[in-house]
Amino acid sequence: MITKDEVKYIAKLARIGVSEKEVEKFTRDLSAVLDWVEELKKVDIEKISEISHIFGRENSLREDRVEKFAEAEKIIELFPEKKERYDKVKSIF
Amino acid sequence: MIKELHEKLLAGKITSEKLTQNYFSKIKKKDEKISAFLTLTEDLAMAQAKKTDEKIKKGEEIGILEGIPGAVKDVICMKGVRTTAASKILDNYIAPYDATVIQKLKASGAVFLGKTNCDEFAMGSSTEKSAYAITKNPADLQRVPGGSSGGSAAAVAGDEAVWALGSDTGGSIRQPASFCGVVGLKPTYGRVSRYGLLSMASSFDQIGPIAKNIEDAAIILSEIAGQDKRDATSARSAGKRYEKYLEGSIQGLKIGFIKEHFENLNKKVKNSMENVLKKYARLGAEIKEINLPHIRYSLPVYYIVMPCEVSSNLARFDGMKYGMRIFDQQDSDLEKINPEERKLREIYLDSRRYGLGEEVKKRIMLGTYALSSGYYEAYYLRAQKVRELIKRDFEKIFASSQKGVDLILAPTTPTPAFKIGEKNANPIEMYLEDIFTVTANVIGIPAISLPADPVDWEGKKLPVGFQLMGKWFNEEGILRAAYAYEKSS
Numbered sequence: 001m002i003t004k005d006e007v008k009y010i011a012k013l014a015r016i017g018v019s020e021k022e023v024e025k026f027t028r029d030l031s032a033v034l035d036w037v038e039e040l041k042k043v044d045i046e047k048i049s050e051i052s053h054i055f056g057r058e059n060s061l062r063e064d065r066v067e068k069f070a071e072a073e074k075i076i077e078l079f080p081e082k083k084e085r086y087d088k089v090k091s092i093f
Numbered sequence: 094m095i096k097e098l099h100e101k102l103l104a105g106k107i108t109s110e111k112l113t114q115n116y117f118s119k120i121k122k123k124d125e126k127i128s129a130f131l132t133l134t135e136d137l138a139m140a141q142a143k144k145t146d147e148k149i150k151k152g153e154e155i156g157i158l159e160g161i162p163g164a165v166k167d168v169i170c171m172k173g174v175r176t177t178a179a180s181k182i183l184d185n186y187i188a189p190y191d192a193t194v195i196q197k198l199k200a201s202g203a204v205f206l207g208k209t210n211c212d213e214f215a216m217g218s219s220t221e222k223s224a225y226a227i228t229k230n231p232a233d234l235q236r237v238p239g240g241s242s243g244g245s246a247a248a249v250a251g252d253e254a255v256w257a258l259g260s261d262t263g264g265s266i267r268q269p270a271s272f273c274g275v276v277g278l279k280p281t282y283g284r285v286s287r288y289g290l291l292s293m294a295s296s297f298d299q300i301g302p303i304a305k306n307i308e309d310a311a312i313i314l315s316e317i318a319g320q321d322k323r324d325a326t327s328a329r330s331a332g333k334r335y336e337k338y339l340e341g342s343i344q345g346l347k348i349g350f351i352k353e354h355f356e357n358l359n360k361k362v363k364n365s366m367e368n369v370l371k372k373y374a375r376l377g378a379e380i381k382e383i384n385l386p387h388i389r390y391s392l393p394v395y396y397i398v399m400p401c402e403v404s405s406n407l408a409r410f411d412g413m414k415y416g417m418r419i420f421d422q423q424d425s426d427l428e429k430i431n432p433e434e435r436k437l438r439e440i441y442l443d444s445r446r447y448g449l450g451e452e453v454k455k456r457i458m459l460g461t462y463a464l465s466s467g468y469y470e471a472y473y474l475r476a477q478k479v480r481e482l483i484k485r486d487f488e489k490i491f492a493s494s495q496k497g498v499d500l501i502l503a504p505t506t507p508t509p510a511f512k513i514g515e516k517n518a519n520p521i522e523m524y525l526e527d528i529f530t531v532t533a534n535v536i537g538i539p540a541i542s543l544p545a546d547p548v549d550w551e552g553k554k555l556p557v558g559f560q561l562m563g564k565w566f567n568e569e570g571i572l573r574a575a576y577a578y579e580k581s582s
Contacts, residue, residue, distance in 0.1 A: 040476060078415035
């Protein structure tokens, strides 16, 4: 179970704007899922450590070398707002 | 199908340009009803086709996939092409780079017809959660094609593409393949590079082929497999030319099945699955009942860990660097914050509110909750421990063919394709669609879905698939057993 206040708090943490109506729906739906996954409490996990990777893997290392991305202009084109070649965002101070 | 087309190209019976044009005319005729495609890449495709034809004319050698048109799920980046993940938040996103699989397929000379529809950010089992269109099942337009790679499966099943790429996080290649009556393969985790795949849940995601037959799926896998320095989780092994290992007897192959998988099935589907087991017995395989005590927890494990990874992966869609930026909402809770910071906060809240769909938001919030302080141990950590137990069950059963099995056979879906709108009321009901497919993602093993006998269902004959799962990196084994079945059909 999850309360409406908790849903509002999570929405804030997740940076998702929600309406009152959505809060109600999410409260219902998230509660249903959380009740359903309760089943995992039946499993004895006392001596088990959590999975770290799905198969035994060695470190994947490579040379730390800079590769220049050829399409920088294409990335700049994707900025939602820009000033010259800068991504324009709201200031935080 | 790919091989035949390749031979026709070589013999000069068709040209790649003609073939590609044919597919575009089929798309134009059929896709109004099916809605498999979100974006068509006609100029790119025709240029690729032309290149192949010129090579053939000059007598140069061409690869097996060269000049053969296919479709790509819209969660895979293709340079210069709109890539939306079927989400409004990426409505205007033009990928500035190619995913590794696209680079590889370009090098193979494959032709790209366009980008296919899917559930938003690959979250769903019906393609109804796309922000753009609902794809219809070519076998019955009243029904869903499955999801999330529903556009890719419908394109192949509806003859709008020879082959397609999908992505599979909890069954998103295999379930639509089952619903549409085609072949879908989820490779071992790490077999195919994820670079350029829009991440959903990074410890589950894999790209794989959807095709008309086993050989075609094997060919596509051969083209896209291999280690990639841009994906640190890609496996070292280079992969193989899988299509060269399909022939051969499956005499003595040990195929396991889990009783519970079959017990609660609908009678007609059960009948179809039992016919599959009987056929394998006739082909010389040894059918063996097995017990995997923790497999029943796969789905709840998935529905905790996956949203956690989703909440983290989708944090990047915040209206800052690319995608939709919206700023129009007044939030009274933010009044106390200084006005500058408030503007920034509102961009986050509004861009995500209007840019993301309900299912996506739900999963982000579920993950945020499960990872939040005080809940992490109870949800995420516990689920990852149970995941380890599930993995151990499989390691044991695959450890020796003598005591265990070589492959595991299961249904792909509990039923054939359901009707559009049928499963929207109860969220859990849609999640249960993944019940047979999700385990392969939870522990990273390869799994393939291929058509079993179709079933008579509400007055129609509808396709339904079965699955073969194998040991980590044993794509060869599942493909060979799948091929033996297909050939005997």
